[in-house]
Each structure stands twice: as C-alpha cells, then as structure tokens.
Amino acid sequence: MASLPGGTWTLGDLTVTRFGYGAMQLAGPWVMGPPADHDGALAVLREAVSLGITHIDTSNAYGPEVTNLLIREALHPYPESLHIVTKVGATRDDKGGWPPARDPESLRRSVHENLENLGLERLDLVNLRLGNAQGPQPEPLAKPFETLLELQQQGLIRHLGVSNVTEEQVAEAQSLGTIVCVQNGYNLAHRQDDELIDRLAAEGIAYVPFFPLGGFSPLQSAALTKVSERLNATPIAVALAWLLRRSPNILLIPGTSSVAHLRENIAGAGLTLSEQDMAELNDIAPAGPSAG
Numbered sequence: 680m681a682s683l684p685g686g687t688w689t690l691g692d693l694t695v696t697r698f699g700y701g702a703m704q705l706a707g708p709w710v711m712g713p714p715a716d717h718d719g720a721l722a723v724l725r726e727a728v729s730l731g732i733t734h735i736d737t738s739n740a741y742g743p744e745v746t747n748l749l750i751r752e753a754l755h756p757y758p759e760s761l762h763i764v765t766k767v768g769a770t771r772d773d774k775g776g777w778p779p780a781r782d783p784e785s786l787r788r789s790v791h792e793n794l795e796n797l798g799l800e801r802l803d804l805v806n807l808r809l810g811n812a813q814g815p816q817p818e819p820l821a822k823p824f825e826t827l828l829e830l831q832q833q834g835l836i837r838h839l840g841v842s843n844v845t846e847e848q849v850a851e852a853q854s855l856g857t858i859v860c861v862q863n864g865y866n867l868a869h870r871q872d873d874e875l876i877d878r879l880a881a882e883g884i885a886y887v888p889f890f891p892l893g894g895f896s897p898l899q900s901a902a903l904t905k906v907s908e909r910l911n912a913t914p915i916a917v918a919l920a921w922l923l924r925r926s927p928n929i930l931l932i933p934g935t936s937s938v939a940h941l942r943e944n945i946a947g948a949g950l951t952l953s954e955q956d957m958a959e960l961n962d963i964a965p966a967g968p969s970a971g
C-alpha cells in the first residue's frame with residue numbers, strides 16, 4: 680500500500696487509509712444526475728485507488744444511483760484492499776430533496792440497491808444517516824438501527840456506523856450494537872463535535888467529517904489565509920492537515936471531481952503544522968469543551 684498522509688486506521692477488522700475519498704459530488708450539480716464529464720469521473724476514482732486510497736465514501740442517494748454505478752464501472756472487480764462505505768436513511772425526490780427513508784422496508788430496499796449497483800455480495804460498512812440538511816435532529820434511532828442490525832446478522836453488512844447524529848443518538852446506537860464510525864459535518868470552522876471526537880478516539884471509533892472543505896460553501900477565514908500564506912500552502916491543504924492532526928481517529932473523505940485536485944489534496948494533507956499554526960487555526964471557531 681502506498682504511504683498516504685495520516686497512515687491507516689482500522690474500522691472493525693478493515694484497514695483503511697486515513698486519507699479517503701468522498702464520491703458524492705461526482706453525481707453532477709445538486710448531486711442529481713450524470714457528471715458533466717463521465718470519463719473524468721471514472722479517471723478520478725481510478726486515480727484515487729492507484730494513489731493508494733482504500734476508503735471511498737458513497738450512497739445510493741447520490742445521483743440517485745449515479746455515483747455507485749460510476750464506482751462500479753471504474754473499479755469493479757475491486758481490489759481486496761478497497762473498502763466502500765455507503766449510507767442509508769434518505770432517498771431523493773424529483774426536486775433534488777433528501778426525504779427520509781428510514782422505515783424497515785425502505786432500509787432493506789436501500790441496502791439491496793447498494794449491493795446491486797456496487798456489484799457486491801456484502802457491504803463493508805453502512806452508515807445509518809439521520810437528521811436533515813440542517814444537521815442532526817432529535818429523532819428515535821432504535822427502530823431503523825435494529826433493521827440494519829438484522830441485515831448485518833443476515834450477512835449483508837459487515838460493519839455499521841451512524842451519520843448526521845447527536846451524541847445521544849451515538850450512545851443509543853452503541854447500546855444496541857457495535858459501531859465503527861460516526862460521520863458528521865465538521866471542519867476547521869464547525870467544531871460542534873469536539874467532545875464527541877475525543878470520546879470516540881478513546882473508544883477506538885473513527886470520526887469521519889463530511890464537508891471537510893466546507894462542502895458547497897468553501898471554507899473561508901482570515902486566520903486560515905494567514906497560516907496558509909505563511910506556509911506557502913493552499914487553505915485546502917491547511918484545512919486537511921489540521922483535521923489529520925486534530926485527532927488520530929479522524930478519517931478524511933474530501934470530495935473532488937478533478938484528478939489534479941485529488942493529487943493536490945493528498946500532497947497538501949501531508950503538510951506539517953507547528954504548535955503556533957495549530958493555535959491560530961484552533962482560534963477560528965469556538966471549540967467544544969474538550970477539544971485537543
């Protein structure tokens with residue numbers, strides 16, 4: 680395995696590179712429909728694997744179906760080292776919305792659609808995605824999580840995680856079964872999960888920030904610009920290096936539709952940040968109570 684910034688992490692019994700790839704935005708504008716450049720999307724996926732990335736994040740809701748089909752077209756049969764992580768719990772409507780789909784029948788259908796579109800007999804890791812576009816919401820987790828536990832017992836899912844969740848929902852999932860990761864929105868400027876990250880690190884559970892670069896609204900901050908200029912690096916490189924440094928259980932899944940950006944991001948995440956750099960970057964957003 681090529682050496683990528685951050686080294687590796689173990690999700691249950693699966694070793695993944697901490698530098699992964701988020702495939703969502705391959706499905707074109709608003710994550711609805713085919714990519715502007717189909718062959719370019721295949722090239723990004725193939726480059727990710729050839730550069731040594733062994734963790735790809737996806738969902739059958741991306742496109743819908745488009746991203747999973749691109750992954751299959753680009754990479755199937757998959758190298759043994761590659762682990763594709765998907766999520767269930769939301770579907771798409773014809774306006775591009777993400778309505779919840781958490782009843783047992785929808786969850787079962789979604790797991791089977793992921794298996795079929797990705798060309799797999801078992802999914803390595805499935806995240807139960809709750810909440811909505813505004814973030815986690817106080818809603819019951821037990822029923823949908825139990826449906827996924829049943830599918831896991833049937834051998835269709837190897838490991839489970841939760842996404843877009845509150846600390847209480849994480850704890851509820853842990854009271855029902857084993858989770859190997861939590862995937863929530865988090866970056867230099869949005870640090871509501873600091874305490875959760877530290878708790879999960881102590882328990883050996885991965886934290887996978889979505890929107891590590893700000894998602895649809897790129898990260899912007901005077902302090903980030905200042906540190907980047909001092910290091911002669913891009914703000915994106917600094918933001919990724921900060922996440923890797925923030926905690927050893929953080930796994931990166933930055934998205935890009937460009938081979939050049941993918942290469943740049945891998946190189947950038949390897950940037951060394953000094954204590955002074957970290958202190959200035961930590962001041963960008965109010966940190967949670969036990970931020971390290």
Ligand SMILES: NC(=O)c1ccc[n+]([C@@H]2O[C@H](COP(=O)([O-])OP(=O)(O)OC[C@H]3O[C@@H](n4cnc5c(N)ncnc54)[C@H](OP(=O)(O)O)[C@@H]3O)[C@@H](O)[C@H]2O)c1
Pocket residue numbers: 700701702703704736737766808842843862863888889890891892893894895915932933934935936937939940941943944
């Ligand atoms: N669980 C959930 O509810 C949830 C929600 C959202 C996302 N996710 C996951 O999180 C992953 C990451 O989120 P994301 O892709 O939306 O946001 P992101 O990683 O924060 O940012 C992606 C954006 O950054 C741009 N970018 C990347 N590298 C760049 C570079 N070197 N220079 C300039 N621009 C660059 C990309 O544009 P280019 O294409 O031009 O490079 C893209 O517009 C997704 O792929 C998805 O798998 C999960």
